[in-house]
Amino acid sequence: MAAGTAPWSIEKPTALLVLADGTIIEGKGAGATGERVAEVVFNTALTGYQEILTDPSYLGQIVTFTFPHIGNVGANDEDIEDLTPAARHGAVGAIFKADITTPSNYRSGGDLDAWLAARGIVAISKLDTRALTALIRERGAQHAVIAHDPSGNFDIDSLKAKAAAWSGLVGLDLAKEATSGQSSVWTETPWVWDEGTGEQAKPTMHVVAIDYGVKRNILRLIAGLGAKVTIVPATTDAATILAMQPDGVFLSNGPGDPAATGEYAVPVINELVASGLPVFGICLGHQMLALALGAKTVKMHQGHHGANHPVKDHTTGKVEIVSMNHGFAVDSKSLPQGVEETHVSLFDGSNCGIALAGKPVFSVQHHPEASPGPQDSHYLFRRFVNLIRERQGEPALAE
Structure with missing residues (x-):
């Protein structure tokens, strides 16, 4: 893919994507405006572009959208996924086929272009995203610079030179950048159409969420x-967490190399597992739980x-369509005895879930919260809560 291969004629390019091998895409x-050095990946979701771009797991990455028309529902504050929007924890760049679409949705609070600029995301349109996606599939996620002038x-x-010199995500601990600066309490409940989010005023359990x-x-x-x-915060020690007397502990998603973040997170996770408390991990939390268990x-x-990724849950035999966002994975061949593989990708057979035998401890690679994506995996949250309810002597919720 060389310069000038964009599907539309551009008199003078105002943005470039420069790959580490020297390829220039206009x-x-x-x-x-400005430039960002990062890893280029592609996302096949048909909806939820704002949720994708604000997912902290995309820190250090540029997202190529395979869906051609982006921007049609505008932008609003309700669809932001990171905890601190002012800190801009999420994707640093975005790649679109067509120009940003004019908003046409009752929930829109503004157009996407202005929102991208306010958030510091450099974007480029009018290029062949199908060709770029094919390139990534053949050569792997690309190191690149995206620039807008x-x-x-x-x-x-x-x-x-900047694209070629970038070392990539391997060895990078980005959780310290993406995490909360201090402890806080969360009580907001799921969004309901035409009502917005609710408030949990009468909790029956206490969960500590480690924010990676x-x-x-x-x-x-x-x-x-x-x-x-x-x-x-991500660096909180086990003694501090246990002193909060939680009924369960959640290990969150996050960006970067799990082995790098695991240098300080794994010893904490080991102590939490040894405590006997229910532990549930997603994405980076899943990967680091696996590291803690010896994988x-x-x-x-x-x-x-x-x-749109198909995943099989071996514990039920069911196949679910899930949301995914990860560039690292647990090596299923490295799982030690006593650690069961519970979920597997039907695309490539990669590991998507584990459980520790005899302990209320499990995790998944995919994103069951479905923001964006299908809600097939919401049962995993009930599975976690049921482990807590069992310890409390309460009846289980239906999965």
């Missing part, structure tokens, strides 16, 4: 099942990013 700039003036040599880059809808779903949720993680060729 387009039209949108969102913030309304005047169309770029230092090509400098951009090429947590998404809001995860917290809403836990709170909606009866929990007071205390959010703690290994690997960098994936292109990663899994989308809202």
Whole structure:
């Protein structure tokens, strides 16, 4: 893919995507001006672009949207997933096929272009996203620089050098950047059409959520099942967490290399598992739980990013369509004795879930909170809450 292969004629490009191998892809700039160095991935979801771009798991990445028309529902504050929007924990760049669509939705609070600019996301449109997606599938997630200058003036040599010099996500602990700065209490419950979000005023249990880059809808779903949720920073030690007397502990999603974050997180997770408390992990939390239990993680060729991934739950025999966003995975061959593989991807056979035999401890690779995506996996939150209810002597909720 060389310069000038965009599907529309561009008199003077105002944005460039420069890959580490020197490939230059021209387009039209949108969102913030400037440049960002990151990993380019593609996402196959048909909806939820704002939730995707604000997912802290995308920190250090540029998202290529395979769906061609982005922006039609505008932008609003309700669809933001990171806890601290001012800190801009999420994707640093976005790639679209067509120009940003004019908003046409009753929930819109503004257009996407202005929202991208305010959030600091550099975007490019008018390029062949199908060709770029094919390139990523063949060669893997790409190191690149995305640059936007309304005047169309770029230092090509400098951009090429920056893309080639970037070391990538392997070895990067980004959870310290994405995490909350201090502990806080979460009581907001799931969004209901035409009503908005609710409030958990009468919790029956206490869950501590370790924030490695947590998404809001995860917290809403836990709170909606009866929990007071205390959010703690990624570096919080086990003694501090246990002193809060939780009924269960949640290990959140987040960005970066799990092995790097695991250097300080794994010893904490080991202590929490040993305490006998129910423990539930998602995405990065899943990967680090696996590390704590003796398994290994690997960098994936292109990663899994989308809202249409089939996953089989071996505990029920059912297949569910799930939302995914990860570039690292647990090596299923490295799972030690006593750690059961509970979920597997039907796309490539990669691990998507584990459980510790004889302990109320489990985790999944995919995103059951469905923001965006199907709600097939909401039962996992009830499974976690039921482990707590069992310890409390309460009847189980129907999964």
